[in-house]
Amino acid sequence: MNMQFSQAAGLPTSSKASPIHVSALTKVFRTRTGDEVMALADTTFKIAGGEFVSIVGPSGCGKSTVMRIIAGLIDASKGAVLLGKDVVTAPSPEIGIAFQKAVLLPWLTVARNIALPAELEGRKSEAEIAARVEQLLAMVRLTGVGQRYPGELSGGMQQRVSIARALMTEPSVLLMDEPFGALDALTREHMHDELLAIWEYSHPTVVFITHDIAEAVYLSDRVLVMAARPGRVVADIRIDLPRPRQADIRGEARFARLGAEIRALIPH
Amino acid sequence: MTDEKAGGTAAIAATLAGLQNSRLGTITQQVTIKILQLLGGILAWELLVQGLDVDPRIVPGPAEVLQSLWALTISGILIGAIWITMQETVIGFVIGAVLGIGLAVILSEVPVLKAILQPYIVALQAVPKVAVAPLFLIWFGFGMESKIALVISILFFPVLVNTMAGLESTSEEQMELMKAYRATRWQTLLRVKAYVALPFVFAAFEVSLVLALTAAVVAELLGSGTLVGLGTLIKIYDARMNSAGIFAVLIVLSVLGVALHAIVVAASRHFLSWSRPV
Numbered sequence: 001m002n003m004q005f006s007q008a009a010g011l012p013t014s015s016k017a018s019p020i021h022v023s024a025l026t027k028v029f030r031t032r033t034g035d036e037v038m039a040l041a042d043t044t045f046k047i048a049g050g051e052f053v054s055i056v057g058p059s060g061c062g063k064s065t066v067m068r069i070i071a072g073l074i075d076a077s078k079g080a081v082l083l084g085k086d087v088v089t090a091p092s093p094e095i096g097i098a099f100q101k102a103v104l105l106p107w108l109t110v111a112r113n114i115a116l117p118a119e120l121e122g123r124k125s126e127a128e129i130a131a132r133v134e135q136l137l138a139m140v141r142l143t144g145v146g147q148r149y150p151g152e153l154s155g156g157m158q159q160r161v162s163i164a165r166a167l168m169t170e171p172s173v174l175l176m177d178e179p180f181g182a183l184d185a186l187t188r189e190h191m192h193d194e195l196l197a198i199w200e201y202s203h204p205t206v207v208f209i210t211h212d213i214a215e216a217v218y219l220s221d222r223v224l225v226m227a228a229r230p231g232r233v234v235a236d237i238r239i240d241l242p243r244p245r246q247a248d249i250r251g252e253a254r255f256a257r258l259g260a261e262i263r264a265l266i267p268h
Numbered sequence: 269m270t271d272e273k274a275g276g277t278a279a280i281a282a283t284l285a286g287l288q289n290s291r292l293g294t295i296t297q298q299v300t301i302k303i304l305q306l307l308g309g310i311l312a313w314e315l316l317v318q319g320l321d322v323d324p325r326i327v328p329g330p331a332e333v334l335q336s337l338w339a340l341t342i343s344g345i346l347i348g349a350i351w352i353t354m355q356e357t358v359i360g361f362v363i364g365a366v367l368g369i370g371l372a373v374i375l376s377e378v379p380v381l382k383a384i385l386q387p388y389i390v391a392l393q394a395v396p397k398v399a400v401a402p403l404f405l406i407w408f409g410f411g412m413e414s415k416i417a418l419v420i421s422i423l424f425f426p427v428l429v430n431t432m433a434g435l436e437s438t439s440e441e442q443m444e445l446m447k448a449y450r451a452t453r454w455q456t457l458l459r460v461k462a463y464v465a466l467p468f469v470f471a472a473f474e475v476s477l478v479l480a481l482t483a484a485v486v487a488e489l490l491g492s493g494t495l496v497g498l499g500t501l502i503k504i505y506d507a508r509m510n511s512a513g514i515f516a517v518l519i520v521l522s523v524l525g526v527a528l529h530a531i532v533v534a535a536s537r538h539f540l541s542w543s544r545p546v
């Protein structure tokens with residue numbers, strides 16, 4: 001079958017999801033004191049449609065900045081991002097995004113927070129939205145929490161709510177900025193498998209930012225390594241582990257080898 | 269059947285007993301304390317007036333004031349006056365709040381307009397509103413309109429300024445979230461800014477509702493026609509040198525002020541329940 005063929009060839013599975021082409025991206029921030037910070041310098045990389053790519057790198061190397069430019073939230077100083085065939089100038093309806101902080105609206109219940117993207121879009125019926133919210137709550141292991149308020153949840157629970165919200169509209173491009181940072185190890189591994197199940201099911205294009213190298217190896221088709229001052233991509237590692245990924249792969253020698261290879265590439 | 273009934277009655281009795289021990293008990297205790305405080309105050313007042321041998325036409329004793337209050341109540345004058353003054357306060361409050369919030373929304377959504385109007389707002393805000401009251405009498409006459417106008421003018425600026433500050437206190441992350449999900453301006457206003465501004469709006473209400481009552485009374489003191497509100501009553505008693513009557517009205521005003529404040533606090537608790545840390 002098609003899927004087996006592409007797996008055998010070590011290629012990303014073909015998908016209807018848009019590819020992302022980051023082209024010669026430069027971003028200069030001006031701080032309040034008037035200094036210029038070069039957050040990104042001439043960064044170029046491509047992500048195929050339906051590919052799962054992680055970005056790792058030291059704190060402050062521009063990972064969140066790249067993501068926010070791809071999302072159309074901020075402009076680049078130079079260069080451009082192509083989403084599919086279109087130059088990104090504003091947020092696209094294809095995208096689901098989970099920010100580094102949970103950013104939940106404290107006056108809405110958990111269920112309404114998750115439903116927010118669909119409510120803003122205004123295409124799904126109330127019943128459809130409610131059903132999807134239940135499904136997502138179960139997925140992030142928060143069944144029964146829907147009527148509580150964000151202020152009543154732990155940090156890890158809030159983060160899972162924000163992940164559910166990112167998935168609400170069944171986006172074909174998923175941008176996630178350290179989404180599992182606040183989770184305990186067990187919940188984190190559960191979330192890995194849930195995320196991979198979603199990815200196996202609908203093959204969205206995923207850009208996944210993390211500080212956890214093992215997590216990046218376990219999830220991704222490719223891992224991009226970034227360096228700071230100025231922010232740029234310094235390595236592009238293909239993860240040719242078989243899919244669907246199984247938890248026991250974490251114990252294998254090639255898994256450890258890939259992790260070590262990436263760790264050696266991260267500047268510190 | 270009877271057994272079940274008996275069981276039910278026993279359960280209710282047990283519940284009641286439990287209530288008495290816990291909640292009802294503390295309520296009774298609190299009420300007792302309040303009553304003792306009140307009686308203590310009245311006693312101290314009486315002792316002071318008698319001990320210092322104050323002329324009752326200057327500072328009346330509690331007995332005279334209560335008598336006066338009683339006479340006002342049974343004659344129906346008090347209820348009528350409360351009705352007039354509360355109308356002025358509440359109508360002025362509602363109009364002032366609507367205008368203040370409305371203009372705040374418009375100005376925060378149209379920065380150009382805000383830049384143009386800002387100096388005027390600052391200048392008008394600095395004018396002592398009570399000093400404008402005579403003008404309101406000239407413009408709107410001696411009826412209720414001039415009182416309402418003063419209430420509006422007192423309330424408008426605190427509400428406007430607070431609401432504007434509230435609308436602008438959204439976090440960058442919240443705005444980025446709304447942008448990422450392509451919220452329209454209207455959606456952002458109703459779903460984020462309105463909620464972020466709400467605590468600021470209620471803070472303004474809390475301060476200005478008692479001010480509104482003061483404004484209504486002051487406006488009545490400055491001039492009123494046939495309608496007799498609480499301020500007008502004070503003026504009438506003043507002309508008759510009836511300080512017991514004035515004291516009686518002051519007590520009523522203080523109770524009204526406390527009640528209005530309690531209503532705003534209760535409303536703000538209700539509408540801001542999400543913002544309280546649990």
Ligand SMILES: Nc1ncnc2c1ncn2[C@@H]1O[C@H](COP(=O)(O)OP(=O)(O)OP(=O)(O)O)[C@@H](O)[C@H]1O
Nearest residue numbers: 029030031037039058059060061062063064065066
């Ligand atoms: N709005 C801003 N104004 C000024 N400088 C900024 C701004 N946003 C980011 N920067 C700077 O750009 C650089 C990259 O920031 P970015 O948030 O992309 O880092 P990051 O790789 O996501 O780091 P972390 O892993 O800590 O989240 C940093 O030096 C940061 O100080």
Ligand SMILES: [Mg+2]
Nearest residue numbers: 063064100177
């Ligand atoms: Mg970051």
